[in-house]
Every structure is written in C-alpha cells, then in structure tokens.
Amino acid sequence: MSTTRPYSPGDHGPESGEVPVVAGARVRRLSLSGASGIVPLARDFTREALHAWGWLPAATADRRAAAEDVLLVVSELVTNACLHAEEPDEIILYFGDAPANKVLRIEVADRGAGQPAPRTPHRAGRPGGHGMFIVQRLCLDWGVVRTPGVTGKVVWAEVGAPA
Template identity: 60%
Template sequence: MSEPLLQVRTLHLAGAPGVVARAREFARAALHDWDWLPATTEEQRAAAEDVLLVVSELVTNACLHAGGPEEVRIGRGTKLLRIEVSDRAQGVPALQTTRAAGKPGGHGMFIVQRLCLDWGVLRDAGAPPGTGAKTVWAELAAPTQD
C-alpha cells in the first residue's frame, strides 16, 4: 500500500443474498460520504464509476470462482482508494489468456488491471490449514479536487 488509509469501512457478506448489488451500494455510500459523489467534474465522475465497476468485478469474481465473498473493505487515503474482497477459496484470480472473442466472461481481471494503479492477492496466514482464505485488493487513484 502506497499511503496510509484515513478511513476504512467493512461490509460483511458471507451468506448474504444479492452481494454484488449490496457491495456496489456500500461503495456508493462511502463515495458520497467521502465527497467523491455527487461528482462535480468529469474526472470525478469517471473515478467514482471506476470504483463501482472494480467493486462489481471483484465481488462477481469471488461469486463465480470462490464460493462468494466473506466481506468487502473500502478505504480511502489522500491520493487513493483501496478495495479489498475476502473469500475462503484456494484459487487466485489471474488474467485469462484464452478468452473466446464475443463471449461473455473472462474479462474481469483485465478490467481491474486497466482501471487500477495496482492489484494483488494476500493470503491469510492465520487461516486453518486446507482453507484458502485470501483477500484480493485493488487501488485506484483519487480524483483531483477543485
């Protein structure tokens, strides 16, 4: 992480229905509270939309490949916003090199890579043996303030 986070919010999602929509609304509320929304410039609007898209992609990825997310954390610093999605699966997200052109799916981590300053995976060292507890994180640049 390139800077300390000033505020962090956590949403527990384990077993909840409609997790993608819940996570997006959670992120939207944080963006409102942190004055990213309502956006007053095109740059601010694009930055907020990027955050919501990355939240959707990471949570959807956890649903499709990790049995669903355990929780989502969103933190803000002065120059960036960090999104973290935790799950209990062994697999690690990767950029798919073999995607069928014109078919849905397989583009999520490419979108995350394109929109974010950086992203990665942290393993939970304290997790019970045989579990794959991990956190997929992504950092986006904060929009410049007027």
C-alpha cells in the same frame, strides 16, 4: 500493474499476516457472509462511502468517471468471489485522502483457494472472463494476500482519487 506482488507499495509485506494501511485512512467495512444480492449490496455500500468521502456527487466528468471505475471494480471483485470462491466474506474500503496518498483501496475477502488472474490472451469478443482484465486496466495496482494457516485470501485493488 502487478499480479505477483501480494501487497502494495509502502506496505511492509505479508510476514505480519496483515496488509498495512496508511495511517489516517478512512475505513468502511461490510460483512457479506450469508447476504443475498451480494453484488448490488457491495455497490450500494461503496456508493455510500464515495458520497461520504466526497467522490460523489461528481462535479466533473473526470470525477464521475473515477467513481464509476470504483463501482465497476467492486462489481468485478465481488462477482469473481461469488463465481470462483463460493461467496465473499467481506468488503473493506480504505481511503487515504492525504495529499501524498490519494488512493482508494478495495479489499474483498473470501474462502477460496484459487488465484485470480486476467485471462490471457485477452479476447475482447469472447463472452466472460473479462473481470480481472478490467480490474487490471482500471486500477493503479492489484494483488492477492494470503495469510499462512488461514483458508482463503484477500483480493485488493487500488484506484487513484480524482484530481
């Protein structure tokens, strides 16, 4: 799990100002600016994408767990943007379903200047502050992309597709 690399493996890096995505990936995008009920809205949007991409309805416990992990990660990333960056601007989902890249990528864009990080040391009994720890535990990888000269950031996380 990386919190220092601003892009995922295989990407060309931040010099282009964009985070490249595998060719042929399915993409869904939802603007969250000015919306109310942002976290449930983002979860419903993600649930619809999971249905369209065959993750739901889940035929096995492993598939159901993978879908629930995705929904939890979306909740945590969007909640973090609400709490620490005023509100998220947008959520984008990418799903590369080619055999070599069965990964779902979640991106949440916001205008915040902060740097998300798991609280260390993590104390399970302490209320609050578990969001990025949960993201770190459930995801293959995650990170932050900033574009020079542009306010805000994109926090991304990648979840492996169920077998």
